[in-house]
Amino acid sequence: MAARADRHALYEQAVQGPEAEVGFIDRVYKKSYGRVPTLLREDFCGTSIAACEWVRRRRGNRAIGVDLDSQVLEWAEGHNIASLTADQRSRITLLNEDVLQVRPEPVQVITAMNFSYMTFKERSVLRSYFRQVREGLQPEGLFICDCYGGTEAQDTIEEDRACDGFTYIWEQADFNPVTNETLCHIHFTFPDGSKMKRAFTYDWRLWSIAEIREIAHEAGFSQSTVYWEGTDSDTDEGNGVFRPTTKGEVCAGWVSYIVFE
Numbered sequence: 001m002a003a004r005a006d007r008h009a010l011y012e013q014a015v016q017g018p019e020a021e022v023g024f025i026d027r028v029y030k031k032s033y034g035r036v037p038t039l040l041r042e043d044f045c046g047t048s049i050a051a052c053e054w055v056r057r058r059r060g061n062r063a064i065g066v067d068l069d070s071q072v073l074e075w076a077e078g079h080n081i082a083s084l085t086a087d088q089r090s091r092i093t094l095l096n097e098d099v100l101q102v103r104p105e106p107v108q109v110i111t112a113m114n115f116s117y118m119t120f121k122e123r124s125v126l127r128s129y130f131r132q133v134r135e136g137l138q139p140e141g142l143f144i145c146d147c148y149g150g151t152e153a154q155d156t157i158e159e160d161r162a163c164d165g166f167t168y169i170w171e172q173a174d175f176n177p178v179t180n181e182t183l184c185h186i187h188f189t190f191p192d193g194s195k196m197k198r199a200f201t202y203d204w205r206l207w208s209i210a211e212i213r214e215i216a217h218e219a220g221f222s223q224s225t226v227y228w229e230g231t232d233s234d235t236d237e238g239n240g241v242f243r244p245t246t247k248g249e250v251c252a253g254w255v256s257y258i259v260f261e
C-alpha cells in the first residue's frame, strides 16, 4: 500500500483543514476591516489547497500561491487546480519563487501556515521575510501565521493518529536546546504493515510566540493578536475554536495563530 500511496494526498488528509482556515481568515479580516477580503497570498503554499479553497469560496476571490519547490507546484496543478472550474482556475496564480524575494501585486491577506517560516533559523532572515510580507500587503492588510509549542515541543517524541486508511506519525527526531533547532519527520503506515518513512522532513528553529511577535514588530507590523485554541471538555483536546488572548495555558502541545496588522 505504501508503494502505491501519494505522499501529498496523505499529507493533505492528515494535517490540512482548508475550510476552517479560510473561515478563520474571513473572520479575523472582517473583525479588523469590517468586510471580507478577496485577494489572498498563500506563502509556502505546497499543494495550494488553501488557495484553491479560497477561489472556490466566493466568485470574486483571487489567490496567489508561492512555493520554492517546482515539483509540489506541479502536483498542485495536476490535482487541486485541475479539480477547479475554469472560472476558479482563472483566479489563481502559482509562483515558483522564494518567499524572501517574491514581489507580486499587494494583497489583503498573506498566510504562512504549518509553521513553514520556521525554516528561517536566523533572526535577521526571519525579519527579512516579515518585512517582505509587510511590503506585500495593501494598507488594509493582515498577515496570519500559525505556531506551535508546549512542554513536549522540546522533546524527542513520536505520536501517531489514525486517519482514513493509514496512520499519520509525527516524529520530533532531534531538538537542540542551545539553538532551538528541531528536526521533525512525517511518516505514514498502512494496514498491510507497509510504511512510508520520512515522507516529509522539516529542519526548523522552534520560534516562540514572543520572539515571532517581536521580530514582526521590528519588521514594521504595528499590532498583533494571538488566537489560542479552546479545550474540549470531554476529550481535554483542542476544540478547533481560536479566540484572542494575552495568556495561554501550560500544556504538552498547543497550536495557535498570530494575526499581524
Ligand SMILES: C[S@@+](CC[C@H](N)C(=O)[O-])C[C@H]1O[C@@H](n2cnc3c(N)ncnc32)[C@H](O)[C@@H]1O
Pocket: 016, 043, 044, 045, 046, 047, 066, 067, 068, 069, 072, 097, 098, 099, 100, 112, 113, 114, 115, 116, 119
Ligand atoms: C511545511 S510545508 C507547508 C505546506 C502548506 N503551506 C501547509 O500548510 O501544509 C512547507 C513548504 O514551504 C516550501 N518552502 C520552503 N522554503 C521556502 C521558501 N524560501 N520560499 C518558498 N517556499 C518555500 C516548501 O517547498 C514546502 O512546500
